[in-house]
Amino acid sequence: MDGRPVLVCTQDEDATADLVIAELNRRRVPVLRFDPGQDFPALAVLAARTGAGGWGGRLTVGERTADLSAVRALYHRRPNVYATDGGRQTARFAAQENRRGLGGVLGALPGCLYVSHPQAIARAEYKPAQLDVATRVGLTVPATLITNDPVEAKAFCAEQPSIYKPLHAGAYDIRGEPAGIWAAPVGPGEIDGAVARSAHLFQAHVPKVADARVVVAGDQVFSARITAPPGVVDWRAEYRSLAYEPVTCPEGMRGALARFLADFGLRFGAFDFAVTADDAWWFLECNPNGQWAWLQAAAGLPITNAIADLLANGASHHD
Known part of the structure; x- marks a missing residue:
């Protein structure tokens, strides 16, 4: 694969990843898409070696090969857990070896920008940790x-x-x-x-009049106000009855969001807020790998371009 590739780790059917890959293709950035949990070891071959500059070698999926020392970015979307095959004990052992072997190498690539690192995503999925960090960076928490x-x-x-x-x-x-x-x-x-x-x-229970979702990709911030029918507590239960409009984050909140992501080592986050009648934004949670494609279409937010910018620029512009 010519040029420094971007690895996209996700399931076969992922319309959100498809948008980003199409944009990277338009920019002529080489992409290797695969699902570590499903494709390895049947469809993928790993040959990684230690070196003075970090891990090198190759990852081959089908007819496409990536030089591990040259990967510019890894987009960790929604891969499957590592698959098992064979007897129960053997299957469990193999799955753990695959996760720590392939997954370990993918998480330690030299000069690679992670959006975001799998271990950072895993840590940030704990709500108690989120609420603690949100409070410390100055967000208002119920x-x-x-x-x-x-x-x-x-x-x-x-x-x-x-x-x-x-x-x-x-x-x-x-x-x-x-x-x-x-x-x-x-x-x-x-x-x-x-x-x-x-x-x-x-x-x-925050007496909200609307919700807001804020998507942060690198240093770009996109916000949408989400209005649900009266009495709806969780807007996700009423997707077909929602109204969207792009809005601007309250003054000073961008810095708090950046500090929140930095604390977890994330480069992407989908934040949810409850908005009250006096336009106070109450932090509810952050999905470190949240969905955003539907919001891009509904509110006219160029999130695909922002994520493609991150991946195409790679680590040299950020680390």
Whole structure:
């Protein structure tokens, strides 16, 4: 593969990655797209060697080969977990070796810009860490309780209007159909012993009039106001009934967002805020690898170009 390539690690069907790859192709930036979890070792061959300048060697996927020492950037989108094959014990061993071998090399490429580094993304997915960092960088955070104590939960929900939301947006099925667990109001009368079965996140309910999603890619910031029907707590449950408009972040917030991402070592973040009638923005969460393609289309935000800029420029312009 001629020139310094960009590696794109994601699943076969990823319309968001497709937009970025198309833009990189338009700019004549070489791209090697593959899914480490699915393609290795059946479709991909790794031959990596240590050297004075860091890891070198090659990664071959099908008929395309990338020089590991020349990778300018790695776009970690949404690859599958490392696949298993064979007996259970052997399969578990192989999957862990693949994750630490291929994944370890991909996470230690010399001169490579990561958008973002897989380990940074993993660390930033913990909501308690997010809320701590958000508070420290100066963002406004609602009162929050994380507990498995029904007595504590009941007392918290009696103190103020509250919501419950999951700590992780994992896959969940109801009667075989995929379903989302959205943030929802909860009162003290709804708290029972089931709280003791796992950690729960309860948060003061912000009296919002709208939501805002802020996408940060490198030093570029894009914001959209999202208006849902009255009474909707979690706008993700009402995608078909939303209105969007591009807006500007409040004065001083850009610096706080940059400090938030720097604390986690991220170069991308999709932030969610609740917006009140006095135009105060309350931090809810940051998805370190969040979706943005639908927002680009709905609010007219050039996010594809911003991410392509990061990847095409590579580490020399940022590190």
